[in-house]
Amino acid sequence: MKIQRKNSGMDMLRGSLSGNIIRFALPLAGSSMLQQLFNAADTAIVGRFDGRQALAAVGSNTMIISLFVNMFVGLSIGANVVIAKYVGQRQEEKIKKSVHTVMFLAVLSGLFLLVFGQMTAEKILTLMQTPEDVMAQAVLYLKIYCLGMPFMMVYNFGAAVLRCKGDTRCPLYALILSGILNVGLNLLFVVAFKMGVAGVGIATVIANGVSGSLVCCFLMQEKGSMHLSVKAMQLDKKYLKEVLQVGIPAGIQGMCFSVANVCIQSAVNCFGAEGSAGFSIALTFESLTYYISNAFGQAAVTFTSQNYSVGNIKRCRQIFNWCLLLGGVLCESISLLFVAGHRWLIPFFTSDAGAAAYALIRMQRVVTFNGMTAGYEVGSGLLRAMGHSLQPALLVVVGCCGFRILWILTAFRRIGTFEILMNAYPLSWLVTDILIFVTYKYYITISTR
Numbered sequence: 001m002k003i004q005r006k007n008s009g010m011d012m013l014r015g016s017l018s019g020n021i022i023r024f025a026l027p028l029a030g031s032s033m034l035q036q037l038f039n040a041a042d043t044a045i046v047g048r049f050d051g052r053q054a055l056a057a058v059g060s061n062t063m064i065i066s067l068f069v070n071m072f073v074g075l076s077i078g079a080n081v082v083i084a085k086y087v088g089q090r091q092e093e094k095i096k097k098s099v100h101t102v103m104f105l106a107v108l109s110g111l112f113l114l115v116f117g118q119m120t121a122e123k124i125l126t127l128m129q130t131p132e133d134v135m136a137q138a139v140l141y142l143k144i145y146c147l148g149m150p151f152m153m154v155y156n157f158g159a160a161v162l163r164c165k166g167d168t169r170c171p172l173y174a175l176i177l178s179g180i181l182n183v184g185l186n187l188l189f190v191v192a193f194k195m196g197v198a199g200v201g202i203a204t205v206i207a208n209g210v211s212g213s214l215v216c217c218f219l220m221q222e223k224g225s226m227h228l229s230v231k232a233m234q235l236d237k238k239y240l241k242e243v244l245q246v247g248i249p250a251g252i253q254g255m256c257f258s259v260a261n262v263c264i265q266s267a268v269n270c271f272g273a274e275g276s277a278g279f280s281i282a283l284t285f286e287s288l289t290y291y292i293s294n295a296f297g298q299a300a301v302t303f304t305s306q307n308y309s310v311g312n313i314k315r316c317r318q319i320f321n322w323c324l325l326l327g328g329v330l331c332e333s334i335s336l337l338f339v340a341g342h343r344w345l346i347p348f349f350t351s352d353a354g355a356a357a358y359a360l361i362r363m364q365r366v367v368t369f370n371g372m373t374a375g376y377e378v379g380s381g382l383l384r385a386m387g388h389s390l391q392p393a394l395l396v397v398v399g400c401c402g403f404r405i406l407w408i409l410t411a412f413r414r415i416g417t418f419e420i421l422m423n424a425y426p427l428s429w430l431v432t433d434i435l436i437f438v439t440y441k442y443y444i445t446i447s448t449r
Contacts, residue, residue, distance in 0.1 A: 010166035012306045013088065017315070018322050020166070021299050025326070027168035029295035031159065033288050034175035043280055045186045047350045050196045055350065056273040057137035057197050059280025060130050063258060063265045065145060068117060070254030072109040072153055076102075076160040078247025080298070081305050081385055082239065083164040088306030095225035097236050099161055102243060103219070104233040106157030110150030117146025128262060129269045131276065137197045144201030151205075151212035158215035158228075163302055165226060174214035182207035246389040253380075253393035260401035267408055267421055271358065275418060278358025281349045285363060289335040289370045296327025297377030304385035313447050316382065320440065323378045332371025339363050358418060365422035372426065375433030376400070379440045386447065391439055399432030 010020055047055035079102040086094045121142040122135075130138050159171035182203050189199025219228035268279045300323040307315045338345060342363050346356045376399070380392035407424040 012166060012303045013310065013312070013315075017303070017318050018326070021296070021303065021319070021322050021326060024163075024166055024168055024302070025292075025295040025299040025323075027172040028163065028298055029292045031168065031172045031175050032291035032294060034172070034179045043284060044349050045183075045190050046197060046200050047277070047281075049190050052273055052277055052350070052352050052355060053134050054137055054197050055280065055355070056131065056276040057134040058141055058200065059276055059283075060125065060128070060134060060138045060265070060269070061142045061145065062280060062283060063261045064124055064128070064142060067255060067258035067262060068113055068146070069149070069152065069156075070258050071251035072113065073156055074249075074251025074254045075105065075109065075243060075247035076157045077250040077298075077301065077384065078243040078245070078389075079105075079157060080160045080163055080301055081246045081389075082242045083161060084302045084305035084385075085309040087164050088309040092225040094239070096227075098239045098243075099219075099226060099228060100232045100234060101236045101239045102157055102161060103154070103216075103228060104235055105240065105243070106153045107150060107233075109157075110153035113149035113153065114146050117149065118143055121146070128266045131269060131273055134273060134276075141197040141201045144198060145204060148205035148208035151208040154212040155208065155215050158212070158219055161219060161226065161228075162215070163298065166302070170218045171215060174211045174218070177214065178207040178211035181210055246384055246387075249389040249393035250384060253396045256397045256401040260404040263405055263408055264421065264424065267412060268418075271418060274352065274354035275358050277350060277352065277355035278360075279362055281346060281355065281359040282362030282367065284349070285335075285338040285345065286367050286370055289331050289338065289367065290373050292331040292334065293327045293371070293374040293377045296323040296330075296374060297381040299323050300378045300381035301385050304382050308386050313444070316386070316447075317444060320378060320382050320444070323381070324374055327378055328371045328374035331374055335367050335370040339368050361418055362422050365419060366425045369426035369429065372429040372433060376429070376436045379433075379436035382440060383436075383443060386443060388443055391443075392436060395435040395439060396432055399435045400428045403428040403431050 010023065012020065043055060043058055046058050079098070083095060083098045083102070086098060122139045125135060125138050125142065155171070155174070159168075162168070162170055185203035185206060186200050189195040189203055193199060195202070216228065219226065222228065265276075265279070268275050300319055303319045303323075304316050307319065342360055346359050346363075349359070350356055376392075376396060380396065383389070383392045404424045407427070408421070412421050412424070
């Protein structure tokens, strides 16, 4: 497959920071949003055309899928830091070897997740107290979804490689095409063929296959050190070690995040299919706006990696300020728009009044404050790019994950309302933002001495 395109890299060491950060982050946010829309399309179509139980079955898997993939997506963050560092230093041979190590790791990660998902789907859903009336459909959806894990990992790792030179547009183009395909196949399989949750699962696997294949094609069309050759893919121990040093703490952080959210999902399941369905609907809007914060966090990782590798600490400070300002304001603005438009947005996913009521509670209690996520995303990204990957991971585990689990065991156990359970999110963000900011100030200060 021959794809003609222009070199879409950018110079991160010189020029306007605000303009380049926006050019980098917005396509990345769009890519992440489209990935989330895969699940949103599943949720909306299955909820409208196959009923509340099917909606709950798909929604029950959201946190589990995040738990499965976050460790390996964390490794892709490690790849981003390592390759971006070599790009900043213009070490062509090291870039080449790193790229092929990273893509081989992507394939291995995807195959592992495929097998692991088939073996553990029912056990994990049982541990999460998934309602019995949706269990069979939930297991079926998860097993089908996991068939696409190799494609998903190839896409995520390949996109991380392209980001190292500032290219966030090509991954976006891949997801636009696969996203349109996903929605079309959802309608075909669910509405026309009446395949229910199996149909939306199959559609997502096919869409992931398309996005992963396109990213590989883009890398194969690259010139110079970023060019991907399938024959050259292998695990180079030196570069694998560098990726793992940054990626494993980031992955553990993501997994712990997911564990805390799985605990919350288990608590939500106590409210039955209505609670689970409403929770899943509001999660769609929360995730869409969170990815804006995440995109500016990824911008902080890539821009800082290049500038820190050449000793430009002043520019690193400016990167933090711009990413925090732009990410926080944009994320919060769109979050408030979603909350304000809940009367039109929630009915798009369900006509069930009970599920809609739970969705509104989560939107008011959680989505309203989603701009706070930019604090720990940008701060963590900067720390990782400076070589401190373990510290932000531990702080997020304590501030977000530990706090949420403690909240469930104390405040929620005592009062037991859905509103109290949702309060765990903004409070944990506040605690984590404070911890990350103090740590960032310490390390950026000692870097200038």
